[in-house]
Amino acid sequence: MAERKTQPKSEPTSSVNGAASRGRPRSMRAWKAVLDVATEILERDGYGALTVDAIAAGAGVSKATIYRWWSDKADVAMDAVLAAIESEIPVPDTGSLRKDLEQQLINVVDMLTKTSHGPAIAGLIAEIQSNERVGEAFRENFLRSRREAAFTVLRRGRERGELNKGIDFDVAVDSLYGPVYYRLLLGHQPLDRKFGKALLAQLCRGLLVDPKA
Amino acid sequence: MAERKTQPKSEPTSSVNGAASRGRPRSMRAWKAVLDVATEILERDGYGALTVDAIAAGAGVSKATIYRWWSDKADVAMDAVLAAIESEIPVPDTGSLRKDLEQQLINVVDMLTKTSHGPAIAGLIAEIQSNERVGEAFRENFLRSRREAAFTVLRRGRERGELNKGIDFDVAVDSLYGPVYYRLLLGHQPLDRKFGKALLAQLCRGLLVDPKA
Amino acid sequence: MAERKTQPKSEPTSSVNGAASRGRPRSMRAWKAVLDVATEILERDGYGALTVDAIAAGAGVSKATIYRWWSDKADVAMDAVLAAIESEIPVPDTGSLRKDLEQQLINVVDMLTKTSHGPAIAGLIAEIQSNERVGEAFRENFLRSRREAAFTVLRRGRERGELNKGIDFDVAVDSLYGPVYYRLLLGHQPLDRKFGKALLAQLCRGLLVDPKA
Amino acid sequence: MAERKTQPKSEPTSSVNGAASRGRPRSMRAWKAVLDVATEILERDGYGALTVDAIAAGAGVSKATIYRWWSDKADVAMDAVLAAIESEIPVPDTGSLRKDLEQQLINVVDMLTKTSHGPAIAGLIAEIQSNERVGEAFRENFLRSRREAAFTVLRRGRERGELNKGIDFDVAVDSLYGPVYYRLLLGHQPLDRKFGKALLAQLCRGLLVDPKA
C-alpha cells in the first residue's frame, strides 16, 4: 500500500471507479505476478534477499512498472505480506474475555511462527527504522486492524464486567502484543504458544500479590 | 563487539596480553575516532545514514583499519552504542519491588528517548533481522546485562514475598521491556514515562478482576 | 519523411486520395502540433533533449499517434527540420559562376548559423551514424535537392566556359559543402560568412602555384 | 581522455610521477581490459551497441571502476579509438607538397575505411552533437595532432614556394579533410582513394579557369 500513486486501495483493475478510466488499464497480471514473486522470495530467502531486480525478473515485469505502482521495495513487501495474510482477522467471541485474549494471542503467535510471514514482518519492522513512509503504511494497513480487533475484545469484556477498572486499552494491547514482537525481533527466547499462554496468564493475574489480601 | 577478530574485548591497547605482540601496536586514536564518529553519525543522521566510508572519512581512518577490528558496520554501531551508554546499569534497590521495577522501566524509557540512543538501538535491532551475528552480539553484550539486572530485582522481590507465585522471570521481563521496545520500533503510540508508569501499574495489578473476590 | 508508413508524403489531410477513406480522418491539428513542438524543442534544447514523450506531451498528442505516422523520433526531427527550412531553395543565377557559388555557400552558412537549424541538422547527421534509415531519408529529402541546385549552377558555369576542364561535379560539391559541415560538426573553427568566402576563394583559385606560369 | 580525473594522460600506472602516489595503484589490467573490450565492441557492433554494462561485463571490471576513470561511455570510446589508432602519425616529407598532401589524404581515407575505426570515429563525432565535453576532447586529442601535421606539410611547401600566396592554413586543411569526413558521415558517395586523389587534384588546381590566362 503505502502511497499508492494512483489507486487508493488494493485492486488494480477497478474500472468502475467513478472517474473516466482512460488509457490502458493497469495490468492485473503484472500486479499479481509482482506480489506473488515478492511473497515467494520473502518466504524462501527472507527480507534481506528481496530485490527489485529479482522481483522484476521473476515476475516478467519491468522495473519501471514496479516503480510506477510501488514507491519502494518495502512498499512491495508490505503489499505482499498483506496479501499473503488474508486480511480476515476473526475477532474471537467466546463469551470469556480471558479465552478471547488467549485465542487472539495464539493467532498472532501462530501467524508469526507457523506460517512463513514472521521473517517478512520482522523485515518490514526493520525497514521502518530507516523509512518513515513504511512505518506509516505498516501502522495504517497492518497494525490498526489488529489493534481494533483487540479493542473490540476488551470492550466486550469490560461490558461483561470482566476487566479491572481503569485499564488503558492502548497500554493493555501493547502489553499483549509487545512481548510477542519483542521475542520475534530479538530472538532471545523462543516464541511459541507456551509463551503466549504464560504471558496471558501473567497479564491477567498481575505480578504482585494483592496488598489487600 | 561481535566477534572481535583479534582482541577479546573492548580495550585496544592490549600490549600486556600474554603473547609476544610484535609489530606496531593498535592505534588508540583510530579506535576512539571510529567510535566517536560512528556515535555522532548515529545521533545526527540515524542508522540508515551510517556508512563505513563516512566513518572512515570522518575519523581520518582507513576502511581497512575498520574492517580489521570490526566485522561489520553493525559491529561498529554496536560498539558505538555500548560505549555511549555508559555500561553501568545501576540495579535499583529501594526495598519495594514495585518501586524497583518502576525505576528500571523509567531508566529504559529515558535512555531510549531522552538520550539520542533510541534510534541507534532501533537501528541495531533492525539489523538483527538480516544479520544473525548482530543478534548474537546484541543479546550477549546489551540485552543480557539488562535482563540480569531485572532478574535480580525480581529475585529480591520474591524473597520479600512481594511477587505472586509461579511467575516465570523470562516472561515477566519480556512483559516489562517488550511493550517499551514495541513502541520504540513501531511508533504507533508515544513512548514516555507516563506510558512506563501505566504499563507497570497494569502489570502489577493484572488485567482481570479477581475471580475469588 | 523517411518511410511514411501510410501516407506517401507530407500532407496529412488525405481525404481526397482515390480510396474511400473510412473512419475518422487524420487530424491535421495533431500533425502540425507534433512538428511545431519538435521544432521548438530542437531549437530550444537541441537534439539530445528531443524525446518522443516530450513531443507527445507538448503537442497534446498520444505517442501512438506519433508512431503511427513517423517511424522514429529521428523521422519526426527530419520532418520538423524540413518543414522549418522552407524548402524553396533559390538557385542563384547571376551570370557569374563565382558569384553563384559564393551566394550558395553563404546561403548554407546562414541557414546553419543565423537560424537555429544548425544544431538540429547536426543532430540528424549524428543520428545517421546509428540509424541507416535516417541516412537514407536525409540524403533523399534534404541533401539531394541541395546538391542538384549546386549541379545546376556548375552546369551553367561550364556552359559559359568558366569551369576548368575535367571537374567531377560530385567532388566539387563535396569540396564546397564538406568543409562547412566539417566545421558545423566538429566546431574546431568558427563557421561564418568569412569562412565561406575564404573557402570559395581558395577553391576557385587552387592551392598550388601554376607549374606552367 | 576527456577530463581524466586524476591522470593527465594515458598510462595508468605511472608510479614515478612526481607526486606521492598513495593508496592502491590503478590497475593496469582493468585499464587495458576496458579499452580492449570497448575497441572490440566498437569494431564488431558499432558505436550504437557500445554499452558501459557490456564493457564492464566483458572486461571483468566493475562499472564503478569505469566511471572512476572515464566520465562517459563516449570518453571510453575516445580512449579506445585513440589507443587503437596508434598515435604515430607519420608526417610525409617527399620534397613535393603535392605528394605530401596526397599521402596524407590517403592515410586518412585508409584509416577511415581500411581499418574498422571509421564507424567508431563517426560515432564519436555524432556524440559531440549532444555532449560538448566529447567535442573538447576530440579536438584536443585527435584533431589537433592531425591538423598540426597538415600545417607542417603546408609550411614546408610554402617555404619551397609551392604554395599560392595568401592561403589560410585553417581553411586549406578544412578543405582537405572536410570533404572526407563529409562522405564518411553522410554516406552519399563512396569514400575511397579515388575520391581522395580526385579531391586533391581539384584542390591543387582550382575550380575556375585562370582569368589571366
Place this chain on the structure above:
DNA sequence: CAATAAACGAGACGGTACGTCCCGTCTTCAG
C-alpha cells in the same frame, strides 16, 4: 641499531542493487 613485523592512511577494485529515463508497443475508451 638494524631487521622484522604488524598496523596504519589512502584509495582502487569487483560486485550488487538502486531508482530514473526513454524507447517503441500495447490496450482501452471516446469521437
Place this chain on the structure above:
DNA sequence: CTGAAGACGGGACGTACCGTCTCGTTTATTG
C-alpha cells in the same frame, strides 16, 4: 478507424555502499 491517455516490457544509465585488496609509511619489538 483515428486519436488521447497512459500502462507495459525492455534495457541502459550513473550512483552509492559493500567488503577486499594493494600500495607506501609508520612504529614498535627483537635479534
